[in-house]
Amino acid sequence: MERYGRKKTFGACVILTAAFIFIQFFARTLPVLLVGELLGGLVLGTYATIAPTYASEASPIALRGVLTSYINLSFVMGQLIANGVIAGTSQLSDHWAYSGPFASQWIWCLVILVGWPFAPESPWFLIRKGRFDEAENALRRLASKKVDVKPAMAMMIETDRLEQELEAGTTYFDCFQKINRRRTEIAMGVYSIQVISGIYLVGYATYFFTLAGLPTDKAFDMSIGFLALGFVGTLCSWVLLQKFGRRTIYNTGLAALVVLLLVIGILDCVPGYTENAPLIWAQSSLMLVWNFCYGLSVGPVCFVILCEVSATKVRSKTIAVATATQALVGIVMTIAIPYLINPDQANARGKIGFFFGGLSALSLVWSFLRVPETKGRTYEELDIMFSRNVATRHFKEYHVE
Template sequence: MEKHEEVTGVGQEVSRDEKGDVVQIDVTRDITRAEHELGFRQALRQYPTATFWAMFFSIAVIMSGYDGQIIFSFYALPAFQKRYGIPIGDGFEIPAPWQTALGMGNPIGQVLGALASGYPMERFGRKWTLAVCCVWSVGFVFVQFFASSLPMLCAGEILGGLAYGFYVVIAPTYASEICPLALRGLLTAFINLAFVIGQFIAQGVAAGLEGREDQWAYKAPFALQWLWPVIILIGLPFAPESPYWLVRRGRKEDARKALEALSSSKNKPDIDQVLLGVEQTDLLEQEFEATTNYLDLFKGVNRVRTEITIMVYLIQVIAGNPLIGYANFFFEQAGLKAADAFDMGVGNTALGFVGTITSWFLLNYFKLGRRTIYNTGMWVMTLLLFIIGFLSIPTNNQGAIWAMASCMDVWTFIYQMTVGPICFVIISEISSTRLRTKSIALSTAVQSFFNIISTIAMPYMLNTDQANWGGKAGFLFGGISFFCAIWCHFRLPESKGRTFEELDILFHRKVPLRDFKTYDLLAETELEKVQTA
């Protein structure tokens, strides 16, 4: 569809399609105002099934969090160490090269899977792409479970990781496209909780099996991975498809049915108005974007949007998060006994769970902005990393070791309350709806690529037969975190309370990023209408 005339603001009739019909952007002023006025509790009453299905799709992310954590937990698991490790002192240790190879399986698969997710998600939709990935996961868990050697296990991790790359793109994309503005923050932040749940289960399973000396100490955790895809495959046929995807495919009536299925039968919103808002957002973005390929992510204002989505996701890796993945091993290397290390690891993920729940209250009860929560978390996390580094300077000091381990737990709590969940809110809001799949896919791929780098580096940083940094790694990550916090201060906009259409216009007008919070498009539109009357 060819468009003419410039789109200048919310509520203005300024665009015509090739038939000469007026694109009804003027109507969206009332839709936008209604979105702003819709409260959290009212939104839950109107969209209970949307809330359920967004959380249901997040089950897939539990698998990604579980697999990424369990393989690192094996490095501190005595049975796994004895079976595959080499003698070090009085015990065994998995050699650093094999730790690197095993740990790289999941992120390598995620890079490839995330980049490959764009086409099937746009061609076949969100739910059927997820269904195929679940079948894929069931198959390659067999490879991990029956692996007779470390090379075979590595192959299973890489091939299984392909599906995880899809999962972490599908879940936030779907959640952001099926829920109203009032629920968008909670349901996209829930993606992070799914990661934490996966990590928590992995830590609990590893701690529960830590005392076993047979092969089931590491085979049983692999077998547990068959549970999640089966649950998803049972429920997926009943899930509504994304209304935004259906509108882009020209299936307006199917989009209407999806919206009806996502809303309450008793407290139903105005489906026609909601559908019109979806259509007008798509038409507006067609004004800005003639095509929807990966190159478009780096054209015009999309370049800024891509920078933001990549950075907020990348910061998860480069600003200290790898220490969470190596929590058990890190605690052991810091001087704790194996049992104490696993207990601290479980406590670490439990605090992460509580932290993510707390982020919901920051978003919905205290109504703090995304930028405020994210930036505050960055500065507190930076300080804690430097404290961990300084605590590592005294040698053989049990008090300092426990203090350092406790700081790791506090860091995890702050991270999972701020940067962890808010990242998924931001990447789901900042990217345009037409490029969202590819934007989240590219961000996931970049994050996973740097996760590969950290996976290579961490064993050499922490292992006793290598650099043996221990807590001194806090200095490195603290320095990186400081510069990331500076970037956030200048480059991270506030997207709280903005519809997708409003964000499109703010970026298109090149409004300074730090002014997004105060720029009033609706009031401006009313003023323009008075002046032209």
């Protein structure tokens, strides 16, 4: 991205994704399918870095929260669409049962490639490359015709100059230098908390509801409702982001997740749980409420904080480091969750709420101490405040001179 730009990198990745889908679609043996999945997965990982970087650099301050949090909505919509496609092909008895879902991905590649030429390059990238005329044209395309982009252009050039003076750097090593270390820690922390707070349970929703005692058809319906509430929660977060600070929404939402997870765990300890249908429904309903709260706070606001705390010169690399950290934590959870909930293993059922509730409580303590308020701040102001090592609790009212 730093050599060729966000737009070209993204376009190349979409083309590679479309190419690797061919391998998955025509695979008739497990080794070939594995190769296709691995190659496709390598490219898919780049989108988690490109999307937040581009969204944060192409949006004005007023819309920055909404547009970066939209990334979480995209994940939820993808899961809903995937569930619908799988439900439609699961009854097939030939190779289309698995080839069909792979083929459906080509539709999105086509839609993206049709719109790709009309997307401007990131003005921040162009400014760092000294291509000021192109940067100004990109800003004009992103703004209304009535908006004078000159002040924004001047601010961006000044921010880039300031980061050069602060020696923010441009390499992965610079993400861990003293000037950027705190910002990288926050980015890694908020992204990892997505996993630590239990979001990977989404993939096990139907199975979890079945273990809780619900009939299979009802469990599937609940899993769809689970995702739908996450969708609604993310939409509602846009209203909150305009009225309240990122820190307030994030910490309040995380606290709510702690309470809900602990209550879910407590309900599973009630004597006669397996024969108590109302109790099972209550526990399952709390899972739905949990996902709504997650979609309202930790899920979308994570991406807002992730983008805003990163220095512009190393934003893509900071996001990449945070994404890699989240992926490593995700691998651990992917391995651990089946052992925790499977009846022939730990058989934790709803008691898994104690596990994730405890981790979420520890995350809340860290978040309260480390995640600052970034709402309404320009990137230049954030650079100055981080360079001055302003205390977390003072970010909201700090006046930059």
